[in-house]
Amino acid sequence: MTATTPALTGAALALGDDALVLSHRLGEWAGHAPVLEEEVALANIALDLLGQARVLLSLAGDEDELAFLREERAFRNVQLVEQPNGDFARTIARQLYFSTYQRLLYGRLAAAGESPLSGLAAKAVKEVAYHQDHAEQWTLRLGDGTAESHDRMRAGCEALWRFTGELFRPVEGVDVDWAELEADWLASVTGVLERATLTLPEGPRTGAWRAGAGRQGLHTEPFGRMLAEMQHLHRSHPGATW
Amino acid sequence: MTVPTAPTAPTAPTAPTASPAATAGPAGARETPEAVFDAAVAADERIEPRDWMPEAYRASLVRQIAQHAHSEIIGMQPEANWITRAPSLRRKAILMAKVQDEAGHGLYLYSAAETLGVSRDELLDKLHTGRQKYSSIFNYPTLTWADVGAIGWLVDGAAITNQVPLCRCSYGPYARAMVRICKEESFHQRQGYEALLALSRGTPEQHAMAQDAVDRWWWPSLMMFGPPDDESSHSAQSMAWKIKRHSNDELRRRFVDICVPQAEALGLTLPDPELRWNEERGHYDFGAIDWAEFREVLKGDGPCNEQRITQRRRAHEDGAWVREAAAAHAAKHGEATR
Numbered sequence: 001m002t003a004t005t006p007a008l009t010g011a012a013l014a015l016g017d018d019a020l021v022l023s024h025r026l027g028e029w030a031g032h033a034p035v036l037e038e039e040v041a042l043a044n045i046a047l048d049l050l051g052q053a054r055v056l057l058s059l060a061g062d063e064d065e066l067a068f069l070r071e072e073r074a075f076r077n078v079q080l081v082e083q084p085n086g087d088f089a090r091t092i093a094r095q096l097y098f099s100t101y102q103r104l105l106y107g108r109l110a111a112a113g114e115s116p117l118s119g120l121a122a123k124a125v126k127e128v129a130y131h132q133d134h135a136e137q138w139t140l141r142l143g144d145g146t147a148e149s150h151d152r153m154r155a156g157c158e159a160l161w162r163f164t165g166e167l168f169r170p171v172e173g174v175d176v177d178w179a180e181l182e183a184d185w186l187a188s189v190t191g192v193l194e195r196a197t198l199t200l201p202e203g204p205r206t207g208a209w210r211a212g213a214g215r216q217g218l219h220t221e222p223f224g225r226m227l228a229e230m231q232h233l234h235r236s237h238p239g240a241t242w
Numbered sequence: 243m244t245v246p247t248a249p250t251a252p253t254a255p256t257a258p259t260a261s262p263a264a265t266a267g268p269a270g271a272r273e274t275p276e277a278v279f280d281a282a283v284a285a286d287e288r289i290e291p292r293d294w295m296p297e298a299y300r301a302s303l304v305r306q307i308a309q310h311a312h313s314e315i316i317g318m319q320p321e322a323n324w325i326t327r328a329p330s331l332r333r334k335a336i337l338m339a340k341v342q343d344e345a346g347h348g349l350y351l352y353s354a355a356e357t358l359g360v361s362r363d364e365l366l367d368k369l370h371t372g373r374q375k376y377s378s379i380f381n382y383p384t385l386t387w388a389d390v391g392a393i394g395w396l397v398d399g400a401a402i403t404n405q406v407p408l409c410r411c412s413y414g415p416y417a418r419a420m421v422r423i424c425k426e427e428s429f430h431q432r433q434g435y436e437a438l439l440a441l442s443r444g445t446p447e448q449h450a451m452a453q454d455a456v457d458r459w460w461w462p463s464l465m466m467f468g469p470p471d472d473e474s475s476h477s478a479q480s481m482a483w484k485i486k487r488h489s490n491d492e493l494r495r496r497f498v499d500i501c502v503p504q505a506e507a508l509g510l511t512l513p514d515p516e517l518r519w520n521e522e523r524g525h526y527d528f529g530a531i532d533w534a535e536f537r538e539v540l541k542g543d544g545p546c547n548e549q550r551i552t553q554r555r556r557a558h559e560d561g562a563w564v565r566e567a568a569a570a571h572a573a574k575h576g577e578a579t580r
Contacts, residue, residue: 020331027334030322030341031553034561035568036349036362039318043342050335057331064330088564144574145567152563233329233387240445242330242387242437 008116009060010076011173014215015117016056017077020067021223022098023049024230025085034088041134045095048127055120068234072217072224079214080163082223086156089149092138093156099131100188101167101181108176117174136192143196150197157193158201165205169212283484288414291357299483302476303413304358305374306485308365311351312376314344315369316550320384321393329387333437337390340430347423354415370555378536379466381544388441388448388455394434395508396456396463396501402427403497404467412484435504442509449509456505457513464528465536467494498526 026046033039057063080098085091106128109121142153168182190200213219234242273281275294282289289295318341325341328334352362368374379397384390405427408420441452468474468490480486488496498517505512516529538544 024326027325027338030325030338031318032557032560034557034564036315036345036352038561038564039345040342040349043338043345047335047338047342050331050338054331054335067331068329088561141568141571142564145571146563148563149567149570229326233327237329237445237447240329240448242333242440242444 004116005173007173009173011117011171012056012059013066014076014171015174016053016060016066017075018081018098018102019049019056020053021075021077021226022081022094023047023053024226025081025083025094026091028085029091038088042091045131045134048124048131052120052124052127059116064234068231072219072227074217075214075219075223075227076217077214077219078163078166079220079223080160080167082214082219082226083160083163084222086159087152088138089142089152090156090159092135092142093153093160095131095135096139096157096189096192097160097164097167099128099135100185100192102128103132104181104184104188105174105176108181109174112175115175139192139198140196143193143198153196154198157198158203161201161203162205166212166214169215171215283412286410286412286484288417289412290414298479299485300358302480302483303416303485304355304360306480307351307355307358307416308360308368308374309376311348311355311365312369312374313380314348314351316376316380316554318344319550319553320380320382320546321390323384324387324390327387328390333390336433336437340394340433343426343430347426350419350422354419357415366558370551370558372542372551375540376550377466378539378544379462380550381539381546382459382462383546385458386451386455388438388451389459391434391438391441391452392455392459394430395438395504396434396459397466398427398431398434399501400463400466400497402431403493403500407487407493410484410487416485435508438510439508452508453510456510460513461531461535462539464494464498464531465539467491467497469533469536495525498528502526 023046026042026049029042029046030039033042053067054063057066060066080094083090083094103125106121106125109115109117110125112118139153142149144150167185168178170178186200193200276296279289279293279295279299282293289299321337321344322341325334325337328337352365355365356362365374369376379400384393402424405420405424409417409424411417411420438452438456441448443449468477471477471489471491474490477486477489481489502512502517502519514529516527518527520527539547542548
């Protein structure tokens with residue numbers, strides 16, 4: 001099953017790359033999580049995302065060619081998902097921002113129906129609802145936990161804030177009301193942060209190297225290093241099957 | 243996260259009355275808890291957390307289950323080492339799922355240990371300070387992708403050979419945990435075998451990678467069954483208590499017998515020139531294990547001992563503020579809702 005129009009291929013790549021890259025970052029936590037239950041949870045979320053990525057990339061072409069043989073400039077993921085894990089709070093902040101976005105987006109795509117993306121969205125929305133709940137619960141625990149966890153959660157939310165504007169730049173082939181999506185996202189994130197005794201970060205969410213840059217293949221420096229690790233083995237054995 | 247600590251010694255000689263064995267003694271004689279316990283074990287009944295048990299039985303189980311749980315947790319590391327480099331998305335998904343299962347197995351096993359009156363925190367502390375051990379196999383490094391397949395086939399294969407009899411272990415919570423774990427482990431083992439088969443049938447470079455991995459993991463896998471029977475300090479008592487059902491050497495022999503035809507089917511060789519079928523015994527003969535290496539690894543001088551325990555400690559220490567936050571949040575909101 002391959003996407004039939006260039007717009008759909010582009011959309012599948014953009015959303016597929018988001019899921020692929022975030023899954024990879026979460027996979028880096030394996031063996032390093034603060035508590036055993038989080039080893040399970042983070043790997044679970046990573047697996048869900050990898051599953052979504054595989055479906056989406058297969059709409060656009062061969063999943064392994066796309067994952068392992070494209071260079072940095074050809075990836076279409078938003079810059080948010082490629083950000084390094086940092087401490088647990090930063091990982092949770094990234095997860096809160098992104099899973100809220102994914103849930104709102106997939107919810108709309110699933111409801112719209114009749115699009116090649118709606119089948120995936122219908123399945124994925126159940127997974128991302130769980131991811132969002134996980135991120136929200138941890139935002140509450142860390143924000144409203146100890147003084148140290150509060151400070152770390154605030155720092156994580158602030159550091160990643162500037163990457164959130166890009167989430168709402170329209171993606172061709174994804175037919176949703178992006179302004180409305182952004183308004184809903186802001187309302188949801190604001191509500192969670194307030195309950196967590198935190199405030200919505202201030203500062204710009206748009207700019208030449210932020211809004212839409214990742215979708216155009218302009219990424220941040222850590223991303224190339226991430227790809228080097230991810231692609232090294234596959235590229236070392238051209239044409240091999242695994 | 244804190245678990246109420248059950249008394250580690252019986253508070254009163256309340257002999258279990260539920261056990262049919264309790265009524266099977268000589269008429270009129272009041273049975274001691276020891277006699278009830280011995281009869282239950284002899285009758286292949288399950289010992290449950292509230293039943294009286296000898297302190298040495300309890301201690302032996304805590305030691306074994308904790309070591310088993312620690313092995314699952316440390317065992318995540320050599321495989322997680324390849325998650326970010328897995329060569330296809332399918333293999334990456336399989337590997338992630340496997341490492342996740344291992345964390346889950348650790349959770350089951352710590353829960354089983356907690357029924358004996360110890361807490362997970364206490365056991366983790368013993369792991370981190372080197373007072374409890376984990377399987378020696380995880381002190382070997384994963385140097386190539388093929389190691390992931392070799393671990394699935396050989397290491398999980400050895401684990402299953404060891405663990406299937408534990409499904410009939412006399413201690414109920416451990417036996418039940420093993421039933422669940424063995425199902426998932428055999429799935430992993432098949433996946434490992436299949437990954438190795440793909441390599442063996444792949445390019446010459448891939449085949450060589452697979453062979454090299456099997457060469458490095460074969461002997462350490464045989465060491466997983468523990469020291470030879472005449473040097474195994476816990477074996478006799480564990481077998482009398484029906485914690486263990488078979489001796490180390492017996493399980494090791496069984497494993498070799500299973501592996502040889504599988505290696506042939508894989509198109510790979512096992513690195514033992516003395517390996518050959520013995521018609522008379524109906525088993526494969528195999529070469530001598532390097533017990534000096536085994537002892538070195540157990541003592542902490544294996545290739546990765548230091549690295550494994552350092553990473554585990556660091557994850558725990560780096561995560562302290564997260565666990566403190568969760569506890570503080572629960573305390574605040576527990577009070578607020580009451």
